[in-house]
Amino acid sequence: MMKLFTLPDLIQPKLKIVFCGLNPGLGSAKKGHHFMNKSNRFWKVLHLAGFTDQILEAKNDIDLLNYGYGITSAVSRATKKASDLSKGEFQKEAKILEKKILKNRPVFIAFLGKAAYVEISGKREIDWGLQDEEFGGAKVWVLPNPSGLNRNFSLEALVKSYSQLRKKSLK
Template sequence: MTGSFVTDGDSVQSLPDVLEPGLSLIFCGINPGIRAAATGHHFEGRGNRFWRVLHLAGFTPEQIRPEDDRTLLRYGCGLTTVVPRPTAQAAELSRLEIELAGEAFRRKIERYAPRDIAFLGKMALSAISGTRSIEWGLQTERFGGARAWVLPNPSGLNRAFNLDALVDAYREVRVAVASTP
């Protein structure tokens, strides 16, 4: 599912999903960054720590390069975003824009039926669910039929979590997903 968006007079493609039915886990960003949308590859930004964290947390035997993002499917994981519109920073999205994208996003998760979904950051789940107080980790309510997790956003702009803290949080999800039949 791709489309085009106009930003400052330039047309920018939205980022294609890396999904297939029945994955163990789907990582869900809020929306694509401009660079990721322009290249067509998830977590392409220079300061983004996603691929490094995924490898260090044990999801992949080697660090995947953004241009090889589709290889994540080999490990039972996929990638998507709640809002398809690319921005330089997620803060450029309004809460309403995220809320409006929420129902279509929920249907997408129901259609692909992963066992688990990991929201990268609290912002999207908070807006979709209307819940202001979201905790890190496993959520009490499922999302689109999947067990839902909230992980820290790996963006380099997220200074609240250093690399070790990110790896620990992601490893917790990996271990839980691996131990679920």
């Protein structure tokens, strides 16, 4: 039987923002840290957008909590590629995610990429940025996925998008 890999959330009560990835990458789950893949731009983008005063290393991901931010995933099962997930997995785990957000009460939940939020919300069309509805009592923001596989967004475009959320979260 194949071992099922997951990655613990970095979440605690009263965070400003919880960043919500699609699901953990297999390498990240095996090593126990978020966004371990060297091609993923998450940590660099967070720093350049002003969330952190330095580029955090994935092995120090827990330090993100000190800045008032957390990380979770829409689906807890780690995969080699996000395309290995089924629509049913997003829908099945949406209630679990919602309970985590309700319990911890962040101001924002920021979905990294549209895919998870499309499945969770049931909407076909999602714009980038602030959404009209809440999820688990948190304001919903949709950001481009910082994955190195997402070449639709340059580093500059990612930083601009993430900076907009940061500015909104300071108000």
